[in-house]
Structures are given as C-alpha cells and as structure tokens.
Amino acid sequence: MLNENDKNKILAGITRDECAELTKQLCDIPSPTGAEREIGEFILAWYSKQGIKPIRQEIDPNRINAVGVIEGRGKGASLQINGHMDTSFTGTEEDRLFCAELEPESELRGAIRDGNVFGLGASNMKSGVAAFMVAGKALKQSGVELKGDCFLAAVAGEISRTPIGPYQSGSYRGEGTGTRHLLTHGVQSDYAICADRSGHSIVWAQNGVAQFRINTFGNPHAAWGMTREQEPPQENNAVLQMMKVIAAIDNWAADFEKRCVYQSAIGPLLPKVNIGAIQGGAPFRPNYFPGVCSVYLDVRTPPELRPVQVQRELKETLQKTGIKYEMDMYASLMGYEAKGVEPIVDVVKQAFIAAAGKEPPAPNPFRASIWTDTNIYNEMGIPTLKFGLGGKKYAIRSEQIDIEEIFIGAQVYALAAAEICNWEK
Secondary structure (H helix, E strand, O other), X not given: OOOHHHHHHHHOOOOHHHHHHHHHHHHOOOOOOOOOHHHHHHHHHHHHHOOOEEEEEEEEOOEEEEEEEEOOOOOEOOEEEEEEOOOOOOOOHHHHHOOOOOOOHHHHOOEEEOOEEEEOOHHHHHHHHHHHHHHHHHHHHXXXXXXXXXXXXXXXXXXXXXXXXXXXXXXXXXXXXXXXXXXXXXXXXXXXXXXXXXXXXXXXXXXXXXXXXXXEEOOOOEOOOOOOOOOOHHHHOHHHHHHHHHHHHHHHHHHHHHHOOEEEOOEEEOXXXXXXXXXXXOOOOOOEOOOEEEEEEEEEEOOOOOHHHHHHXXXXXXXXXXXXXXXXXXXXXXXXXXXXXXXXXXXXXXXXXXXXXXXOOOOOHHHHOOOOOHHHHHHOOOOEEEEOOOOEEOOOOOEEEEHHHHHHHHHHHHHHHHHHOOOEO
16 A cells, blocks of 8 residues: 555656646647657657656557556566547548538647647547656656556557548558557556546446448449439439438437447446448539449447447348348457456545545446447456546637646556555566
C-alpha cells in the first residue's frame, strides 16, 4: 500500500498548468490516422527530457508507437497505460466526406481559455495522453521506487477506419493497429489501463465490431428510350434494388439491437447497427441504369458474439428479399469482458477517490458500448480496464476538455501506477 508521504511526493509533481499546456502542444501537431510519426517523435523527445526511457516502434514510414518506460528495480507487477495519438477527423479536405461544412484550420490548433483546452483531438484523446505523460514524469521525478516496470504507450491507429476498396494504406488502418503492433513486438505487461475516453468511469467490458459491404446489381444501359413497362426500373436499377435491401437490414437491425443487449458486470452493453455509406452508379453518367450499388454496414457486437454469427444472420435476412446480392465482411473484432481485472479496478477506484474526493461515476452504457484498444489487451489475456477523461465537441471537428478533468486523470494514473507496480510478482 502506497504511504501518504510517497503519495504527496508524486502528486506534488502534477500541476494543472502542465496538463493544459501539454494537451495544447499535442493538439498543435496534426496526427490523422496513418500520419502519427510527428507527434510520436515529439512524445519520445519529451520522455527523454524527463529521464524516461524512450522506445520507438516503427510501424511504417509515416507512423510509429511512442513508448516511455519507467523501469522497476525488483520483481514487481508491470503496468501499461495506453492512449492513441490519432484523431477522429483528419483536419484536411477529406473530412468533407463526413461534414457539410468545415471550420477554419486555425480553430483546430490547440488553445487554452476559460478553464478548457480546445483543438482537434483535445478530448479524443490527446488530453488523455498528456495526462499519463504528466503522471509518468511526476512518478519518475518523485524518487518513489517501483518494483515493476511502468509503460507509457502512445499508440498509432485506434480510430475506426478500415481499408476497403480504393481506401487503402496506413491512412485507413485504425481500430487497434498500433496496440496490436505494440503487444506483438515486445512491449508486454501484467496489467493495463486504457486511457481512452470514459468520463472518469471505470469500464472493463466493451463491444466488438463487424463491418460489411453489400452489393446489389442492375443492368447497365441507357435508361431513356423505353417505357417503364418495357424496362421496369426496379429490375434494372441497382440503386432501387438496394433500397429494398436497406429496408430489410434496418428491420433486422431493430431486432438485433433489442435482442443482443449484453448484461455485463458494469451494466448493459448496447449493440448498434449503422448504415454508414452508400455508393452506386456513375455521377457523370446518370442517364444509365446503375449496374452496381454498394452499402457499407457497421455492427457493434456484444462480447461472446462472434462476427461470423452476425454474418449468418445478415445472409438469412438478405436471402429473404429475393434480390441478387454479394456480401463481404471486411472487419471482424471481438468484444470482451475482462477477466482477472478486479485488483486494478479497486486500485483505480481508490486513486480516483484520493484525487477527486468522491466515488467515480457509474459507467455510461453508451461510452461502454464502443470498441477501444482495451479489447486487444483482454484478447491477449492482459487484464485491462478503461479509465479516461470526458470532454465534448466544440465546433464541427474541434473538441474541448476541462483542465480539471485532465488534472484529476493525471493524478489517478500516477497513484494507480505507483500502487500496481509495487505489487510483488
């Protein structure tokens, strides 16, 4: 058990100003998925300056993982604190695929005002990365010895982006790319804390993901010159065929989302089906019946439900429409409820009480029902919970986070690491 003297030594090294300024500095460095090298190099240099051992993991020419190690002096338990460097939006014109309007680029850079930090990635999740960096610095400079190693893992590629069709390269490899590389290239630990957003709640069960492309087909030829009776559009137009398919998927989704709620130790995990994109025909040749139409589907699956079962259900649903189709599953990630995580749940809870003077909030089912890198650790048998910050959108792509949230998070990470890394192992 960490004594009060050591607690005070550690907490003395954590300030609101440093938490805010480091978050701002991270927001000032663009880091879309697939281009995390610049921010990673900044983090590695920062670790070196603080006397924390840096480890650079090369993933591809434009992306790295940036890991800091505070080495233990005995045979104690080891802990990783993990957070991703990539952002929800790219900060480029590509974002017009999602956004009707884009705010000026200047509004995406880091800014501190009114007790908040603003910028692209401020809440998701550069503030979380800043919090565990500050925590690691305070731990290192406190002089409090650790028996086991503490790893500060800033990783690439967590944001939900999946290669499909023409969208290839590292820019579309998210959903755990960096953390999977991290854990399969020598950085291992006994326990882990994922610092992704949780609103200061403690989460150890999360959904999985399955993604599908479904194609319908038409007869690609000129639509003019014939009556509807001679050439029925419903039979020749792949887009009209897809309208029936989408209706069938939506009916299945309504049943799936009610039927597959998972009752976990932290409360219900809510499945979700989203039709995220549709492509069909040639915009430069709208006088032709479209011969192919594609719809892209994201399914958030509860723990224990394998993606192949979702595929079977969708296949059965589509066969009932009588429409010719093709279906490919192009992402398949399991969800997990952590096993053996209870000891670190209690440590994080007590650390939060010490930092905030109150119990941590109960998990929000919507925050718990997503996919984060927490799942990869639990897939690999490393007991892991998610404890992160909150924050919210500020503009179209810019975000904001209360400095007090970052400050509390940094204290929790530091106290939890000091406790866990001094367990006998």
